[in-house]
Amino acid sequence: MTDSSTTTAETLGFQAEVKQLLHLMIHSLYSNKEIFLRELVSNASDACDKLRFEALDKPELLEGGAELAITVDFDKDARTITISDNGIGMSREEAVANLGTIARSGTKEFFSQLTGDKQKDAQLIGQFGVGFYSSFIVADKVTVITRRAGLTPQEGVRWESDGQGEFTIEAAEKAGRGTDIILHLREDEDELLSGWKLREILRRYSDHISLPVRMYKEEWNEEKSEQVKSEELENVNQANALWTRSKSEITDEQYQEFYKHVAHDFENPLAWAHNRVEGRSEYTQLLYIPARAPFDMWDRDAKRGVKLYVRRVFIMDDAEQLLPAYLRFVRGVIDSADLPLNVSREILQESRDVRAIREGSTKRILSVLEDLAENKPEDYTVFWNAFGQVLKEGTGEDMANQERIAKLLRFASTHSGEPTQNVTFADYVARMKEGQDSIYYVTAESFNAAANSPHLEIFRKKGIEVLLMSERVDEWMLNYLREFDGKPLVSVAKGGLDLDKLADEEEKKHQAEVAESFKPLVERLQASLGEQVKEVRVTVRLVDSPACVVVDANELSPQLRRMLQAAGQDVPESKPILEINPEHALFQRVQAASDEDFGAWAKLLLEQSMLAEGAHLEDPAGFVKRVNQLLLKQG
Numbered sequence: 005m006t007d008s009s010t011t012t013a014e015t016l017g018f019q020a021e022v023k024q025l026l027h028l029m030i031h032s033l034y035s036n037k038e039i040f041l042r043e044l045v046s047n048a049s050d051a052c053d054k055l056r057f058e059a060l061d062k063p064e065l066l067e068g069g070a071e072l073a074i075t076v077d078f079d080k081d082a083r084t085i086t087i088s089d090n091g092i093g094m095s096r097e098e099a100v101a102n103l104g105t106i107a108r109s110g111t112k113e114f115f116s117q118l119t120g121d122k123q124k125d126a127q128l129i130g131q132f133g134v135g136f137y138s139s140f141i142v143a144d145k146v147t148v149i150t151r152r153a154g155l156t157p158q159e160g161v162r163w164e165s166d167g168q169g170e171f172t173i174e175a176a177e178k179a180g181r182g183t184d185i186i187l188h189l190r191e192d193e194d195e196l197l198s199g200w201k202l203r204e205i206l207r208r209y210s211d212h213i214s215l216p217v218r219m220y221k222e223e224w225n226e227e228k229s230e231q232v233k234s235e236e237l238e239n240v241n242q243a244n245a246l247w248t249r250s251k252s253e254i255t256d257e258q259y260q261e262f263y264k265h266v267a268h269d270f271e272n273p274l275a276w277a278h279n280r281v282e283g284r285s286e287y288t289q290l291l292y293i294p295a296r297a298p299f300d301m302w303d304r305d306a307k308r309g310v311k312l313y314v315r316r317v318f319i320m321d322d323a324e325q326l327l328p329a330y331l332r333f334v335r336g337v338i339d340s341a342d343l344p345l346n347v348s349r350e351i352l353q354e355s356r357d358v359r360a361i362r363e364g365s366t367k368r369i370l371s372v373l374e375d376l377a378e379n380k381p382e383d384y385t386v387f388w389n390a391f392g393q394v395l396k397e398g399t400g401e402d403m404a405n406q407e408r409i410a411k412l413l414r415f416a417s418t419h420s421g422e423p424t425q426n427v428t429f430a431d432y433v434a435r436m437k438e439g440q441d442s443i444y445y446v447t448a449e450s451f452n453a454a455a456n457s458p459h460l461e462i463f464r465k466k467g468i469e470v471l472l473m474s475e476r477v478d479e480w481m482l483n484y485l486r487e488f489d490g491k492p493l494v495s496v497a498k499g500g501l502d503l504d505k506l507a508d509e510e511e512k513k514h515q516a517e518v519a520e521s522f523k524p525l526v527e528r529l530q531a532s533l534g535e536q537v538k539e540v541r542v543t544v545r546l547v548d549s550p551a552c553v554v555v556d557a558n559e560l561s562p563q564l565r566r567m568l569q570a571a572g573q574d575v576p577e578s579k580p581i582l583e584i585n586p587e588h589a590l591f592q593r594v595q596a597a598s599d600e601d602f603g604a605w606a607k608l609l610l611e612q613s614m615l616a617e618g619a620h621l622e623d624p625a626g627f628v629k630r631v632n633q634l635l636l637k638q639g
């Protein structure tokens with residue numbers, strides 16, 4: 005029994021984002037219009053993969069033919085191109101959901117980024133993936149006739165739209181399962197109505213598809229003096245999965261096209277690794293490093309991971325267990341010879357074979373990145389700019405490979421003073437001063453805050469390089485990454501800086517004298533600030549600034565504390581240590597102040613040090629009042 009809603013014709017509206025996508029795509033992707041065929045053949049191939057997978061449990065789904073294939077045909081008189089597959093097909097509900105909406109996380113945010121500038125938007129749209137909707141680049145009407153595998157011929161569905169904002173859907177009889185996509189070409193697209201042209205596009209874009217892509221054979225007809233189609237189908241692609249071929253038979257272009265298919269990207273990848281692994285676990289990997297981050301990179305729920313095949317049979321997209329999360333930018337295929345065909349996500353989590361694949365693939369990707377960094381530094385920069393922040397997560401997530409990951413990191417530093425992240429730990433170590441045994445860094449909310457931190461003053465004076473870190477992930481990374489090459493990573497804003505080895509005798513003597521002679525001042529400040537500080541002491545860090553705040557070496561850095569608080573976490577109370585530079589001219593004033601003003605000075609020194617460090621003051625209005633009070637005393 006079928007209810008009326010599944011048999012009658014209905015006109016439905018596209019989701020607002022689909023309308024927007026269609027409009028933008030038609031206008032910005034026109035110069036790339038041939039991609040429609042790649043997208044539709046790609047979908048057809050995915051539909052066959054899904055059927056093959058579902059049929060593992062329900063072989064009856066393959067009724068009427070187990071040989072899966074894609075057929076491309078054209079009709080000069082009707083001015084149509086038809087792409088047919090005998091894959092999984094769609095039910096009425098699926099057709100409405102899949103061909104009328106975009107069901108992907110982050111879609112709204114994505115559309116809000118579009119600027120109206122054709123070139124920029126074309127890039128963004130490419131990044132988003134246009135899929136089925138790319139049909140409307142060349143067609144002014146698209147008809148889809150589809151039947152879900154397992155349903156009867158009467159339960160077919162006909163979907164049609166002119167891409168303007170609505171589509172109709174109604175019941176239709178369809179003899180075989182699968183999907184026919186019929187493109188009614190726009191007026192100027194007649195050049196596509198040619199067997200030669202379509203074959204050329206298919207070979208270029210779809211040669212790697214593992215299923216046969218077929219077209220009707222054509223022969224030259226003397227009488228008509230034109231190519232005439234015969235009844236016989238022929239394959240136009242190689243029809244064996246690209247990763248199963250041997251490397252020497254595959255051109256760079258083929259690798260690149262395959263990447264576009266698996267990654268739904270428009271741009272070429274930066275690098276790839278193609279290997280057959282034998283031994284404890286047997287599998288083939290074809291893994292790619294993209295050149296740019298997908299729009300939903302930072303969305304934790306976004307799909308990620310590589311496609312899993314078992315002995316050429318597609319099992320699942322986004323098999324995130326096959327790679328650690330910090331390599332979630334990697335795209336590609338892993339084809340295992342060991343896993344059972346009915347493997348589920350749950351089984352993947354437990355499987356020893358999967359663990360072996362994950363370890364092997366991780367090592368492989370790290371080698372690709374090392375190779376890129378060494379031999380193609382410009383490409384590595386592209387990679388680093390797109391994915392550096394994600395890779396940093398690996399320092400905590402993958403302790404076994406921490407050292408290798410650390411070598412791949414890039415930082416901004418006081419050496420150039422530029423925000424560009426291009427300094428390696430090895431560069432830093434090579435520039436370390438005589439007697440310097442630590443790698444120094446500062447963390448702050450922004451590059452400027454880091455670069456202007458007062459904590460850097462003594463390092464600048466002594467010409468010691470400091471790494472400038474301002475990404476959220478840095479604090480997290482520094483919790484795990486404690487040293488490089490046996491040299492500890494030390495925050496310039498934490499603990500008592502041990503710069504002794506870098507100071508000459510005279511300096512040391514001078515420091516001791518200063519500390520001694522300003523003891524009463526330090527005690528007075530301590531008494532005035534009381535519970536607000538943990539300690540007041542004379543600094544060795546400052547040159548130009550009067551004071552700064554620091555925390556003990558074992559405490560959370562103020563930057564991390566703020567991040568945790570912003571994320572709603574309870575963090576234990578901690579009081580700052582106020583370090584003063586008593587030789588700064590300001591202290592003449594402080595020393596000379598009346599008892600009443602001294603309190604204001606003490607508080608002001610603490611507050612300005614906290615501001616410089618990036619903190620938000622508890623009582624900003626009180627701070628302003630104190631500044632004004634003391635400014636007025638000047639005259």
Ligand SMILES: Nc1ncnc2c1ncn2[C@@H]1O[C@H](COP(=O)(O)OP(=O)(O)OP(=O)(O)O)[C@@H](O)[C@H]1O
Pocket residue numbers: 043047048051089091092093094102103132133134135136137182183268
């Ligand atoms: N030939 C087909 N057979 C069965 N289902 C299909 C077919 N073509 C499209 N679909 C369904 O429509 C959905 C939407 O397709 P569309 O091409 O817009 O996006 P996609 O392939 O999921 O992703 P992308 O936009 O990245 O290509 C697919 O996920 C699939 O479920």
